[in-house]
Amino acid sequence: MKILKLRKEKLDLFASVVQQFGEVHAPVEQDGKYVFKRLRRWSEARLEYDRTILPPKKYFLPPRETLFRYRPGEGFAPCSEGLDQRTILFGVHACDIYAINILDRVFAGKYNDPYYQARRRNIVIIGIDCSPDQHCFCRSMRADFVDHGFDLFFYDTGDYYQALVGTALGDDMVLASGSIFEAVDAADIDNYKRRSWNKRRAFQLEVEIRDLPEIFEMEYQSGIWEELGGRCLSCGSCSMVCPTCYCFDVADDVELGSLAGSRARTWDSCLFASHALVASGENFRGPRASRIKFRFYHKQRGFVAEYGRPSCVGCGRCISACPVNIDVVQVIERLRGVQDAGSR
Amino acid sequence: MARIVRIFKMVEDNYLYTLRFLDDRLAYAFRHQPGQFLMLSVPGAGEMPISISSSPSRPEVLEICVRRVGRVTNALYRLHTNDVVGVRGPYGNGYPIQEMTGHDLLLAAGGLGMAPLRSLLWYALDHRDRFDNITLMYGAKRPDDMLFREELVSLVDRTDVNCLLTVDADPAGTWKNYIGLLPTLFGHAKIEPARTYAAVCGPPVVFKFILQKLLALGFPKNRILMSLERRMKCGVGKCGHCSIGYKYTCLHGPIFTYWDAINLPEMI
Numbered sequence: 001m002k003i004l005k006l007r008k009e010k011l012d013l014f015a016s017v018v019q020q021f022g023e024v025h026a027p028v029e030q031d032g033k034y035v036f037k038r039l040r041r042w043s044e045a046r047l048e049y050d051r052t053i054l055p056p057k058k059y060f061l062p063p064r065e066t067l068f069r070y071r072p073g074e075g076f077a078p079c080s081e082g083l084d085q086r087t088i089l090f091g092v093h094a095c096d097i098y099a100i101n102i103l104d105r106v107f108a109g110k111y112n113d114p115y116y117q118a119r120r121r122n123i124v125i126i127g128i129d130c131s132p133d134q135h136c137f138c139r140s141m142r143a144d145f146v147d148h149g150f151d152l153f154f155y156d157t158g159d160y161y162q163a164l165v166g167t168a169l170g171d172d173m174v175l176a177s178g179s180i181f182e183a184v185d186a187a188d189i190d191n192y193k194r195r196s197w198n199k200r201r202a203f204q205l206e207v208e209i210r211d212l213p214e215i216f217e218m219e220y221q222s223g224i225w226e227e228l229g230g231r232c233l234s235c236g237s238c239s240m241v242c243p244t245c246y247c248f249d250v251a252d253d254v255e256l257g258s259l260a261g262s263r264a265r266t267w268d269s270c271l272f273a274s275h276a277l278v279a280s281g282e283n284f285r286g287p288r289a290s291r292i293k294f295r296f297y298h299k300q301r302g303f304v305a306e307y308g309r310p311s312c313v314g315c316g317r318c319i320s321a322c323p324v325n326i327d328v329v330q331v332i333e334r335l336r337g338v339q340d341a342g343s344r
Numbered sequence: 345m346a347r348i349v350r351i352f353k354m355v356e357d358n359y360l361y362t363l364r365f366l367d368d369r370l371a372y373a374f375r376h377q378p379g380q381f382l383m384l385s386v387p388g389a390g391e392m393p394i395s396i397s398s399s400p401s402r403p404e405v406l407e408i409c410v411r412r413v414g415r416v417t418n419a420l421y422r423l424h425t426n427d428v429v430g431v432r433g434p435y436g437n438g439y440p441i442q443e444m445t446g447h448d449l450l451l452a453a454g455g456l457g458m459a460p461l462r463s464l465l466w467y468a469l470d471h472r473d474r475f476d477n478i479t480l481m482y483g484a485k486r487p488d489d490m491l492f493r494e495e496l497v498s499l500v501d502r503t504d505v506n507c508l509l510t511v512d513a514d515p516a517g518t519w520k521n522y523i524g525l526l527p528t529l530f531g532h533a534k535i536e537p538a539r540t541y542a543a544v545c546g547p548p549v550v551f552k553f554i555l556q557k558l559l560a561l562g563f564p565k566n567r568i569l570m571s572l573e574r575r576m577k578c579g580v581g582k583c584g585h586c587s588i589g590y591k592y593t594c595l596h597g598p599i600f601t602y603w604d605a606i607n608l609p610e611m612i
Contacts, residue, residue, distance in 0.1 A: 070387055072387065075345055076345075076430065106582065107582060109581070110580075110581075110595075111580030111581060111582070113582060220609060246582065246584065247583060247584030247585065248577065248578075248582070248583050248584070249577055249583070249585075250390070250391065250577040250578065250583065251390060252388065252389060252390045252391075254388045254389075259387050259388040261387070261388060263385075263390075263391070265577075265583070268577075268583070268584070268585070270584065274575075275575070275584075275585055276574065276575055276585065277575060278414075278573060278574065278575050279392075279413045279414025279415075279416075279417065280411075280413055280414075284574060284575075284588075284610060285610065290610065294587075294610075297589065297590075298587060298589075298590070301589075301590065302587070302589050302590030303590065304590075305590040306590050
C-alpha cells in the first residue's frame with residue numbers, strides 16, 4: 001500500500017483539491033452532536049468528533065429510497081435518481097468503514113443489490129483516525145483498524161497525517177494536489193507505532209468475543225432477555241443508529257385515483273412489533289423480549305455463522321442512543337458472567 | 345410481468361391462480377424447483393411471497409394458491425382474468441430433489457399446507473421412476489376446506505401412490521375417505537423411516553403432531569423436510585424480516601430440515 005504523509009497545515013489545501021472531485025460531506029456540529037452533512041465551506045468540518053448521530057450508511061442505504069415507478073400499460077421503470085452522485089465522505093472513522101465493508105458483503109452475493117452497489121461505487125471515503133471515548137469498544141470487535149474499504153485514510157501522528165492510499169482514485173486525489181504529500185521515513189513509522197500503542201491503551205471498554213456465539217447458545221433461555229424486554233421501548237433507535245443494521249421495509253405508494261405509483265424501501269427494525277408479523281396474524285417474534293433477544297443474537301451470534309464475525313463494530317452508538325440505557329457491553333458482560341458464586 | 349389466465353375458487357377465500365408470463369420466451373424458459381416461491385406484485389397494493397403450487401414438470405404456466413387474508417392478497421382477489429401482475433423469482437432453496445431421488449416419499453400436509461407440497465407431489469408423480477413408494481397424507485377440517493380436492497380424490501384409486509385423505513368432520517355426510525385427525529392416517533400407511541424422506545407442511549399444530557409421530561417412528565432428523573412461511577420484503581436475503589436465528593427463510597429456506605429447526609429455536 002502506498003503510504004505518504006501530509007503536514008497538518010496543508011489539510012485545508014488538500015480539502016480544496018478534493019472538492020474538485022465531488023460534493024464533500026463531513027462531520028458538522030449540530031446541537032452539541034455531530035452529523036455527516038454536505039459542507040457549505042471547509043471550515044465547518046469537525047474532524048475531531050466522537051461519533052455522528054447517524055452512521056455513513058445513510059449514504060449507501062438511504063432511510064427512504066424509491067426503487068421503481070409503475071404505470072398501468074407501461075410496466076415498471078427502475079428509479080436511478082442519485083445513484084450516480086459523486087459524494088466524498090471526509091473524516092470517516094475506522095469502525096464506520098469496517099461497517100461499510102460488512103454492508104458490502106450483505107448487499108453483494110448471489111443477489112447483488114444494484115442500488116447499494118451503484119452508490120458504493122460513486123461514494124469516495126476518506127477515513128480519519130480517532131481516539132476512543134467511554135462508549136467505544138471497536139477494538140474488542142476488531143474494528144479499530146481497517147485495511148480496505150477507503151480511498152484514503154489519515155492517521156494523526158502529531159505534526160503530520162500519515163496517509164494510506166487505498167484506491168486509484170485516492171491516488172489521483174493525492175497526485176492532483178501537487179507535491180504537498182511527502183514520503184514517510186523510519187521516524188514517521190515509529191511515530192505511528194507509538195500512537196497506535198497509546199490508542200490501544202486508551203480504551204475504557206472491553207468485551208471478549210471469542211466463544212461468544214457458544215455462550216449465546218447456552219444462554220438462550222436466560223432470564224436476562226425477559227428483563228431487557230421489560231425495559232426496551234421498541235423505539236428502534238439502536239437499529240437506526242447502527243452502522244450495520246440493514247433491515248428494510250418495502251411499500252408501494254399509489255397516486256390517488258390511479259394505479260400508477262412507486263415502490264420504496266425504508267429503514268426498518270427487528271424491534272418493531274410488525275417485523276415478523278405475517279398476514280394471517282401469526283407473529284413469529286411477538287413478545288418484546290423475543291425481539292430484543294433476536295437483535296442481540298443476529299448481531300453477535302447469527303452473523304458470525306453467516307459471515308465469520310459479529311456484525312457489531314463497537315461504535316457505541318446504540319449505547320448512547322438508547323433511551324432506557326440498554327448497553328450492549330453490559331449485556332455481553334452479564335451473559336459471560338459466572339452465575340454460581342460457588343463455582344468461581 | 346405475467347397475465348392471470350385462470351382463476352379457480354378451490355375453497356372459501358382460497359383461489360388457484362394460473363399465471364403466464366407476457367413474454368413467451370420467459371414462459372418457456374422459466375424453471376423452478378418444487379418448494380420454491382415467487383415474489384408477486386399487485387400494482388397499487390404491493391408485493392408478497394407465495395409458494396409455487398405447480399410442478400416444474402408441467403411448465404409454461406405457474407399456479408399459485410392464494411388465501412385472501414392480507415393487503416396484497418385482497419388486491420389480487422379484486423383482479424380478473426387477463427389482468428397483469430408482476431412476478432420475480434423463483435426464490436428459495438426448494439426440496440433437495442437429488443438427495444431424495446431413489447427414496448420413498450411421505451408427504452404430510454394439513455389445511456393450506458398442501459399449497460407448497462402440491463408442486464412436489466406432481467413432480468414426483470411425473471417422474472415416478474425416480475422415487476420408490478410415495479405416500480400422501482392430507483387432512484383438512486371439512487371436505488369443503490380441502491385444497492385441490494377433486495384432483496387429490498382422483499389419486500385415491502391410483503395404485504402407484506398411496507393417497508390418504510382425511511377430514512376432521514363431515515357435516516354433509518358425503519365424504520368417502522377417512523374421517524379423523526391427520527396423525528390417525530399413520531395407521532393406514534406403511535412407512536419405512538430408514539428409506540423415506542418426509543415433507544411436512546401445515547399450521548403449527550400439524551408440525552407439532554406430525555413431527556412427534558415421525559420422530560417416534562425413528563425418522564432421521566435431517567430427512568424431515570419442513571416448508572416454512574415468514575414475512576418477506578425482498579426474497580433475496582437482504583431485508584431481514586424472514587430471518588430465523590442466522591438463517592434467512594428466503595435464501596436458506598423455505599425448506600428446512602428438522603435438524604435445522606432444533607438448532608434455530610424460533611423456527612417452529
